[in-house]
Structures are given as structure tokens and as C-alpha cells.
Amino acid sequence: LPPQHHKLAEVDIYEKLPVPFGLVRFGVAPDHPEVKNVINTFTQTAHSDRCSYYGNVTVGKDVMVEELRQAYHAVVLSYGAEDNRILGIPGENLSGVYTARTLVGWYNGLPENRDLEPDLSSETAVVLGQGNVALDVARILLSPLDLLRKTDITENSLAALARSKVKRVCLIGRRGPLQVAFTIKEMREMINLAGTRPLLDPADFMGLGDALKDAPRPRKRLTELMVKTALEKPNEKEAGRWAAATREWGLTFFRSPLEILPAADGKRAGGIRMAVTRLEGSGETAKAVPTGEVQELESGLILSSIGYRSLPIDPSVPFDPKQGIVPNILGRVEGAPGLYCSGWVKRGPTGVIITTMNDSFGTAQSILEDLQSGTLALSDSKGGFGSLRSVLHSRGIWPTTFTDWEKIDAVEVAKGKAVGKPREKVVDPQEMLQLIGH
Amino acid sequence: CLSHTHTALRQILDAFLIQTTRQAAMETNSLVTVHFINRNGERLTATAKEGESMLDVVVNQNLNIDGFGACEGTLACSTCHLIFEEDAFKQVDTVTDEEMDMLDLAYGLTDTSRLGCQVCIKKWMYGITVQVPMEVSDIRRQLEVGKQSKQ
Numbered sequence: 001l002p003p004q005h006h007k008l009a010e011v012d013i014y015e016k017l018p019v020p021f022g023l024v025r026f027g028v029a030p031d032h033p034e035v036k037n038v039i040n041t042f043t044q045t046a047h048s049d050r051c052s053y054y055g056n057v058t059v060g061k062d063v064m065v066e067e068l069r070q071a072y073h074a075v076v077l078s079y080g081a082e083d084n085r086i087l088g089i090p091g092e093n094l095s096g097v098y099t100a101r102t103l104v105g106w107y108n109g110l111p112e113n114r115d116l117e118p119d120l121s122s123e124t125a126v127v128l129g130q131g132n133v134a135l136d137v138a139r140i141l142l143s144p145l146d147l148l149r150k151t152d153i154t155e156n157s158l159a160a161l162a163r164s165k166v167k168r169v170c171l172i173g174r175r176g177p178l179q180v181a182f183t184i185k186e187m188r189e190m191i192n193l194a195g196t197r198p199l200l201d202p203a204d205f206m207g208l209g210d211a212l213k214d215a216p217r218p219r220k221r222l223t224e225l226m227v228k229t230a231l232e233k234p235n236e237k238e239a240g241r242w243a244a245a246t247r248e249w250g251l252t253f254f255r256s257p258l259e260i261l262p263a264a265d266g267k268r269a270g271g272i273r274m275a276v277t278r279l280e281g282s283g284e285t286a287k288a289v290p291t292g293e294v295q296e297l298e299s300g301l302i303l304s305s306i307g308y309r310s311l312p313i314d315p316s317v318p319f320d321p322k323q324g325i326v327p328n329i330l331g332r333v334e335g336a337p338g339l340y341c342s343g344w345v346k347r348g349p350t351g352v353i354i355t356t357m358n359d360s361f362g363t364a365q366s367i368l369e370d371l372q373s374g375t376l377a378l379s380d381s382k383g384g385f386g387s388l389r390s391v392l393h394s395r396g397i398w399p400t401t402f403t404d405w406e407k408i409d410a411v412e413v414a415k416g417k418a419v420g421k422p423r424e425k426v427v428d429p430q431e432m433l434q435l436i437g438h
Numbered sequence: 439c440l441s442h443t444h445t446a447l448r449q450i451l452d453a454f455l456i457q458t459t460r461q462a463a464m465e466t467n468s469l470v471t472v473h474f475i476n477r478n479g480e481r482l483t484a485t486a487k488e489g490e491s492m493l494d495v496v497v498n499q500n501l502n503i504d505g506f507g508a509c510e511g512t513l514a515c516s517t518c519h520l521i522f523e524e525d526a527f528k529q530v531d532t533v534t535d536e537e538m539d540m541l542d543l544a545y546g547l548t549d550t551s552r553l554g555c556q557v558c559i560k561k562w563m564y565g566i567t568v569q570v571p572m573e574v575s576d577i578r579r580q581l582e583v584g585k586q587s588k589q
Contacts, residue, residue, distance in 0.1 A: 034512030041508060185514075185539040218542035352543055353515040357505045 005368060010050045012072070012385050014063070016079075017111065018056045018400040018432045019408060020046070023080060025425075026110040029136045030151035031143065033422060038353060046402045054385060055400035056433070060314040062397045063388060069338055071387045073376055074367055077317065077326055077333070077341040078360070081308035081349035087128065091260030092304075095119060096269035100127065100137045100305035107140055107157040109425035114156070119268070120164035122300030126272055128257055129305030130173040131181035135190055137303055138169040142247045144195045152416065152423045166301065168199075169249045174256040174277055174288040177204055177226055178211055183352070184222040190249060191229050197242035199250030200230035211282065226251075254278060255295065256288055260302055271298040308349035323348065331363030338376060340367060404436040411435055470559050473567040474520075476503055481567075488561060492554035492568065493518045503570055511555035513537060516544035518554035521569040530557055546571035 019025065021039055028035045046053055057063060059079070068075045084099045086092065096119045105113030125141055127134045140148070145162055153161075173180060180187075191198055205227045212220050234242060255274040263270030273296050277288035310326070312319035318334055320327045325348055326341045333339040342363040343356050351359075370376040392399060408426060415424035426432050472495065474482040482502075486495040493507045496518070509515040513536050522530065527550035533541075537556045541547060554568075 032514065034509050034514040037510040037512060037514070038508045040510065041505075183539075184542055185536070188535070188539060217547065221538065221542055353508050354505075354517050354543060354545065357508065357517060358545065361504060 005364065006371070008050075010052075010384065012052045012054060013046075014057045014059055014068075014399075015053070015055045016058045018429055018436075019405050020053055020055060020402070026105060026108045028108075029104075029140065030108065030153035031139070031147060033151065035353065052385060053400075053402040053405065055405065056429075056438075057392065057397055057399050062395060063392060064316065065314040065339070066316050067388065067391070069336075070382075071384055072338075072382050073378060074338050074340060074370075076331075076363060076367075077313060077339070077345055078343045079310075079313055079345055081310040081324065081344040083309040083311050084304070085307040085309050087257055087304050087306065089257055089259050091262065091269065094260055094262055094269040095267055096122065096263075096300045097260055097302045097304070100129065100133050100303045101308065103137050103140075103303055104133065107153050107161075109154040109427040111427055111429050114154070114427040118160065118301070120160060120166055120301065123165055124168045124170065124297075124299040125166045125301040125303065126297060126299040127169060127171045127303045127305055128272075129181075129307070130171050130251065131305060131307070132183060132186050134171050134303075134305040135182050135186045137305065138171060138249050139186075139190060139193060141166045141169055142193060142196050142249060147194065150420060150422075152421055152425060154425055154427060155419075156427070167247050170199075170252050170297065170299075171249070172252045172255050172257070172274070174254070175286060176253045176279055177251070178208065178215075178219070178223060178282075179279075179284065179286060180222070180226075180251070182222075184218065184225060187222060187225060191225070193249075194241075195245055196247045196249055197245040198229055199248050200226065201250075202230050204251070204253050205230040215283075254288065256290065258294065261296065263300065269300055269302050271296055272302055308344070310345045310349070331359075331366045332370070398438055400433075400436060400438070404438075407436050408432055470561060470564050472559065472563055472565070474501060474503065475567060475569045476501075477570050477572055486559040486563075488559050490559045492520060492552075492557045492559070495559065496554065506570070507555060513540055513553070513555070516540045516553060519544040519546070519571055520552055520554045520557070521546075521548050521571060522550045522552060523567065524550055526563065526566045526568075527552070529562060544571070 013020070015022070021042060024036055024039055024042075045051055059065060059068065065075065065077075084101050091097070098116070098118055102113050102116055103118060104110075106116040106118065120141075125138075127138055140153075140161070141164065145158070148158060148161065208223055208227060212223055215223070233239075254277045256277050257272055258275050259273045260269050261271040261273055262268065273294060275290040276293035276295055278291050279286040280289050281287055309324040312321075317339070318327050318336065319325075326345050327334045328341050328346055331340045331342055331346055333341055340363050342360045346363065347355075347359055367376070371378070409423075412423040412425055416422055426435065468487055470486045470488055472484055472486050472492075474484065474496070476482055484495050484499040484501060486499075490498070491511060493511050495501070496503055496506050505517050508517040511518070519541065530552060533552065533556070537553050540553060541551055544551060
């Protein structure tokens with residue numbers, strides 16, 4: 001709730017990890033520092049004397065949503081989408097198969113993924129999916145080390161990427177070029193990535209003009225960029241860059257994964273078997289249906305990037321397992337007055353900064369309306385964190401504060417400075433707690 | 439009557455003041471008055487410096503526009519989206535592919551949309567009015583209400 005819209009509201013933020021910022025710290029790619037500038041605005045809000053941060057508290061385990069609802073007039077669930085959609089195909093558990101999310105968590109220093117140690121010994125990597133996360137992992141796998149060295153990528157993953165054998169990344173989609181989910185900024189970045197060249201099959205991009213006529217501007221511009229890259233002769237500079245490139249990436253369309261094939265040892269991934277598909281229908285809602293033809297591709301590194309999924313946080317909170325969201329009307333959780341939701345758990349796991357921002361404004365608006373209409377009764381006084389502190393302590397939970405985070409932040413920035421990075425993240429929660437004297 | 443004369447005099451005086459302020463601003467080569475229409479329709483007036491970006495103006499003058507410029511002018515979001523009047527739009531510097539890329543993700547995109555962080559204040563902008571796109575959640579609210587009533 002932006003402080004400017006209500007003069008008295010006090011907001012406490014609870015977070016599972018000791019440190020704040022969630023997806024911005026652990027999801028945004030290390031080579032996108034400009035996106036992380038939003039942290040400055042968040043920090044300003046956190047410094048408001050009507051806002052407090054309590055980290056290291058797992059809602060649904062350390063404190064139940066029901067307890068929060070008793071301690072506050074309004075509770076907003078904004079815990080995102082911590083799970084993956086799964087492929088559900090044989091071989092998914094072979095070594096060398098990861099979700100893109102765990103790889104992202106690993107290079108971004110998410111505590112639960114810090115020991116991933118992915119096997120990067122395969123020359124060809126396959127990414128299943130054609131969204132921005134797919135492009136993020138492809139870009140990190142292919143970026144020249146000198147670019148990554150200046151980012152806040154973890155020390156550990158930088159060392160692993162230095163030993164990586166990956167030279168080629170294939171991004172595979174069930175549908176066609178008109179259905180890719182990534183956005184144009186990320187595609188342009190990929191096309192311009194130093195030391196790499198695009199592998200695009202001209203046949204995939206011919207004759208798309210008609211379908212584009214009535215497409216909305218974003219789809220049109222994105223497709224035109226891919227068409228230009230695939231079909232037009234590059235200028236001299238670009239042609240030179242492509243010729244000199246040592247790494248490459250490509251988009252493969254109309255393939256649906258059937259099975260991950262084991263390598264000779266039976267333990268590691270050796271390749272992937274895919275159904276060739278064709279489209280039924282057109283545009284955004286077109287469906288991929290198998291043609292009956294099957295194709296195999298050799299690869300020892302397979303990353304699935306087919307989307308995220310929210311999980312229920314607490315049995316008392318309604319949850320729609322099919323859509324993977326908390327059922328709500330404009331952010332008001334159905335059947336639970338005073339309970340709200342925002343972000344991916346409200347809307348599903350898609351969108352960029354502005355989507356999530358507008359979405360949170362919408363939920364805040366709903367709360368303000370409910371205050372005005374009296375739906376949110378302020379007559380009973382609520383104890384807030386004060387009434388939960390001793391309960392948490394009795395359960396052995398010692399929340400971290402924003403001041404604690406600022407101590408960790410200072411350590412990270414100082415460690416980073418020594419090696420020419422914006423920060424070197426502390427990846428072990430125990431170490432975080434030690435740094436703040438917990 | 440007196441009040442009429444007073445009003446007339448006042449108008450002449452105001453016009454004179456506006457004129458001189460405008461001239462002074464142009465002569466000193468520095469200050470340019472621009473107006474923003476906020477999401478709720480409120481008109482915000484700011485004295486901008488030549489060379490500043492529209493985003494700088496909003497930040498430096500503390501204009502109360504929610505979430506404006508989240509990425510701080512680095513072309514990584516579209517939260518500083520502004521809609522220009524057609525004549526002004528034609529005079530603003532040309533748009534780059536990178537700005538167009540971010541505008542593609544903006545809500546309420548129009549033919550005269552720009553990102554505030556990419557538009558620099560020039561002398562000729564004296565008195566122009568730009569519109570912050572209407573609160574998009576309002577549009578979505580209507581859509582969602584519509585959806586619900588269908589179910």
C-alpha cells in the first residue's frame with residue numbers, strides 16, 4: 001500500500017528468507033542490473049517508519065495465515081510461484097536434466113539451489129521452452145565470461161561456467177515462431193550477444209507476412225526482428241561477428257518432448273526424443289498436435305523452462321490447483337474477508353515489472369475501497385507484529401529486520417568491490433544470520 | 439463595476455507575467471514549464487531544466503506519479519510511459535528500437551507514446567502537456583468484472 005494513499009496504514013512485510021527482494025534478487029538475470037534498480041524504490045518504501053520487514057519467517061509453517069489474520073486488519077499474500085510446471089515425461093530424473101528455475105536459482109545465489117553443481121560437460125544444451133527465462137539461461141550459458149565477471153553472478157557459478165563445454169543452445173518450442181513467449185528486448189539482446197551467432201532455419205520464417213497483418217504491435221515487431229535475422233543478409237559488421245563466433249544458439253519449432261534418453265551409462269541424459277507437431281488453429285491460441293513423426297536430438301544438458309506454478313501456502317487459504325493461483329476477485333481472496341493477494345499468486349506466473357506493479361496497485365486499490373466501504377472493520381484493534389513476536393520466539397523463530405539486511409548488503413557490496421563486481425552474494429542462510437549476530 | 443475591472447486588470451497582469459516569465463525562461467536558456475496529467479486526471483505543473491529528461495523532471499520535482507521510472511531510466515521497463523499531444527510528438531527526437539521494444543510492453547500504448555526517460559526537455563516544449571496513461575487496473579477491473587458476470 002503506497003504510503004501516499006493512506007495516511008495511517010502500517011505495513012509489515014514477512015519473508016521466508018533472511019534477505020528481501022525475492023524474484024528481483026534471485027530471478028532477474030545477473031546481466032540485467034538495470035532491472036534491479038527497482039530495489040532502490042523498494043528500499044525507500046522499507047525505510048518509511050510505517051513499514052517494517054520481518055525476514056526468516058516462513059508463513060504457513062512458522063506462523064499460519066489464520067494467526068496473521070488475527071494480528072492484522074488486512075493480509076496480502078504475495079508469495080509468487082515457487083514451483084515448476086513439470087514435463088511429465090520419462091527420463092526427467094536423469095542426471096543432466098534440470099529445471100531452468102534451479103539453474104537460475106543457482107547462478108543467482110538462491111540458498112536452496114547453491115549446491116546444484118550442474119553438469120556443463122555437454123557441447124549442446126537443450127532448453128525446452130521459448131520464454132524469457134529460456135532466453136535468460138541460454139544467454140548466461142553462452143555469454144563471454146568477461147561480461148559475466150562484472151555482474152553479481154555467484155563466484156561458484158562463474159567458476160563452473162568458466163569450465164563449461166557448452167557451445168550451442170537449442171531453444172525448443174511445441175509451437176511456431178508466431179507463438180514464442182519471450183519479449184523483443186530479450187530476443188534483440190540474444191541476437192546481439194558477443195561471441196555468438198544465431199542458428200535460425202529460414203524455412204521457419206518465410207511467408208509469415210499474412211499472419212502478421214492484424215497482429216498487435218509487440219507480436220509484429222518481435223516477429224519482424226526474427227524474420228530479419230533469419231532471412232536478410234547481415235551487414236558486414238554483423239556477418240564478421242557471426243563468422244568469428246565460437247558459440248551459437250537456435251530456435252527449434254514444432255517439437256514436443258516425448259522422452260529424455262539416457263546416455264550409455266544409463267544414468268546421465270544423452271538426448272531427447274521429440275514429437276514433430278503442426279498447428280491447429282492460429283495466433284496466440286493455436287494448439288500443437290503431433291504429426292506422428294518423431295525426431296531425436298543428442299544433448300547431455302537438458303533444461304526445462306515451461307513455466308512456474310504457485311503452491312498453496314496454508315490449508316486455510318483457498319487455492320485453485322488447476323490455474324495454480326489463489327482464487328480472487330480483483331485481489332480479494334474469495335470467501336476470506338480481509339485476505340488479499342497480489343502478483344503471480346493472484347494472476348499466474350507471467351509478466352514484467354509493469355505487470356506486477358499495476359497488479360499490486362490494483363490490490364491496494366481494493367483494500368482502500370474496502371476500508372472506505374467499511375468492509376474492513378477497523379473497530380477491533382489489532383496487535384500486528386507486536387502480538388506475534390513472542391509466539392514466533394517461542395517457536396524458535398527470530399525474524400530479521402531491514403537493518404539486518406543492510407548489514408548483509410554492506411558485506412556483499414564490499415566483497416564484490418574487491419573483485420570488481422557490484423556485489424558478491426552470501427548464499428548460505430546460516431552465514432547471513434551469523435553476519436547479523438543471530 | 440469594480441470587480442469586473444479588477445478581473446480584467448488581473449487578466450492583463452497575468453498575461454504580462456506569463457509572457458515575461460516565458461521570455462525570461464527562454465532567455466536564460468534553462469527553465470521550461472511543462473504539465474503532466476496524472477492518472478486520476480490531476481494536472482501537475484513542473485519547472486524543468488533544458489536537457490533534463492521527462493523522467494528527471496518527475497523525480498527532481500517530486501511529482502506524485504505512482505511507480506514512475508522503476509528502472510531509473512535504463513530502458514528496462516515501461517513505467518515512465520507518457521502520451522504526447524500530436525504536434526509535440528512530431529517534434530520530439532526520433533525513437534530508437536530499444537525504446538520501441540520497451541514501449542511494446544507498455545499499457546495503454548498510443549501512436550504518440552514515448553518513454554519519459556528518453557525524451558529530453560527542449561526550449562520549444564514550454565507549456566506542453568503530457569498524459570500519464572490512465573490507471574490500467576481500472577481497465578482491467580472492468581474486464582474482470584465483465585468476465586465474472588459472464589460466468
